[in-house]
Amino acid sequence: MSYKDLHEEPFDDSTIAKLEIFEDYAQAWLPTFIMQGVPKICIFDFFAGTGYDKIGIAGSPIRILEQIKVQLGHVFQKKTKIEVYLNEFEPNKKKQNKFELLKRSCSNYLNENKDVERAIEIHYLNHDFEEIFPLLLSKIRDFPSLVYLDQNGIKFLSDKYFLELEKTRQTDFLYFVSASYFWRFGENLEFKMHLDIDMTEAKKHPYKFIHRSIIEQLRKKLPTGTKLKLYPFSLKKGANIYGIIFGASHPFAVDKFLTIAWRRNETNGQANFDIDEDAQKEQVDMFFEKKLTKVEDFKQNVRRKVLNREIINNFQLYDFALEEGHIGTHAAECLKHMKKNNEITYDGISPLVTYDNVYNQKRQLEYKRP
Ligand SMILES: C[S@@+](CC[C@H](N)C(=O)[O-])C[C@H]1O[C@@H](n2cnc3c(N)ncnc32)[C@H](O)[C@@H]1O
Known part of the structure; x- marks a missing residue:
């Protein structure tokens, strides 16, 4: 070759x-x-x-x-x-x-x-x-x-x-x-x-x-x-x-x-081009259900896992985010949104989904159902 x-x-x-x-x-x-x-x-x-x-x-x-x-x-x-x-x-x-x-x-x-x-x-x-x-x-x-x-x-x-x-x-x-x-x-x-x-x-x-x-x-x-x-x-x-x-x-x-x-690449974190065609998914079609972008899809998974108690704290959530190729910020945004909507509660303002909180400071935070 x-x-x-x-x-x-x-x-x-x-x-x-x-x-x-x-x-x-x-x-x-x-x-x-x-x-x-x-x-x-x-x-x-x-x-x-x-x-x-x-x-x-x-x-x-x-x-x-x-x-x-x-x-x-x-x-x-x-x-x-x-x-x-x-x-x-x-x-x-x-x-x-x-x-x-x-x-x-x-x-x-x-x-x-x-x-x-x-x-x-x-x-x-x-x-x-x-x-x-x-x-x-x-x-x-x-x-x-x-x-x-x-x-x-x-x-x-x-x-x-x-x-x-x-x-x-x-x-x-x-x-x-x-x-x-x-x-x-x-x-x-x-x-x-x-x-x-x-x-x-x-x-x-x-x-x-x-x-x-x-x-x-x-x-x-x-x-x-x-x-x-x-x-x-x-x-x-x-x-x-x-x-x-x-x-x-x-x-x-x-x-x-x-x-x-x-x-x-803030859209997919995985390529220098729109590999998953997320730009198209941003557009809502009147006749079809909106397709989820990569980040939206991840957040939906996080929400489901937190609601069904598969993920109950920041340690699990942080590891899940990395496993899925996402940054802690994406998971944190989802948790904050869930808290705002009274779907979960946790102490403090931040859901603590960062390396520093999880691995350095070892601050475990429970996510509870209200
Ligand atoms: C893709 S280029 C690397 C470019 C480099 N990182 C740069 O920034 O310029 C690959 C290089 O590996 C060298 N190369 C090819 N076969 C090799 C081998 N078997 N062992 C070591 N180097 C090799 C080539 O001469 C070439 O310069």
Whole structure:
């Protein structure tokens, strides 16, 4: 399978959207550990590219360095050691030009930002992912790690890497996958060697949902009792669908990713386009019942579960929201509405559906029928 080289042209809008999501996540991830005074954290960019595109737009490695720069005050104060691993490899090429460019871009950046250079330990690596991933796995396992897998295509989503990441306990990862490849080649034997996805199942849904189908099938591969949660963010580029698969075990990480995703798209929190055609659902048709938008549908579920006592407190409600790919705010809006309508009561003004209330302060709040 041949791939278009991302670095031959300026990054397009969907590539920039992907990089912004990567960067937003680094921005949210770094302070979580630095503020706790964790002694060492690691960032791995296994498919790092060249540092910048043809017209100087920053790629993932420079964005990582930029976000470390934002945190420098805290990094020095808390004495957190940050190790950054940047890998770039062009298969079948003797001269590794992209790798050379990567080193140059980052060295120049660090020369101009000496304080960032002092704050980090940077490793430039020029290996095939297949070889370098097993060698770095113990590092990923031993320290809180942020892992970017911005591959071409889908190959490295295969079980031997994906399930290894599942076993790590403090890793958040962002995979990039070309969902279109599944659609076109998913049934090929060569493809199935890398990743066995049931295409008959996936093709029961329209093409635009391919990314969702992949995630559903990946979830089925996870061992029972796994804490790993997976969430998609689909990116449309012309007729093709690409997307991010975010994975993390900790609810705080999930909360942060979902906050970023819903900030990017307040309608569905899951794509850079109107994947569920919610805009149409906003319009009330005189003759048909109004269809519920994604957020309305979620709120209706919440209301039903609270009324039938399946959900009786904020701990359950918060976990339910994350499980459904929603942010606490959506659940809280529903509860406030129910309280206003005298359907439930709870002490205080807020239904306390936030990570801080549930997991940090452990403030449990009961929702009661009046
Ligand atoms: C989608 S691009 C990554 C773009 C990068 N994140 C950026 O912001 O510029 C994928 C990169 O992975 C490199 N690559 C391809 N096959 C690889 C392999 N087997 N191991 C490591 N890197 C590989 C490609 O040369 C390409 O630069």
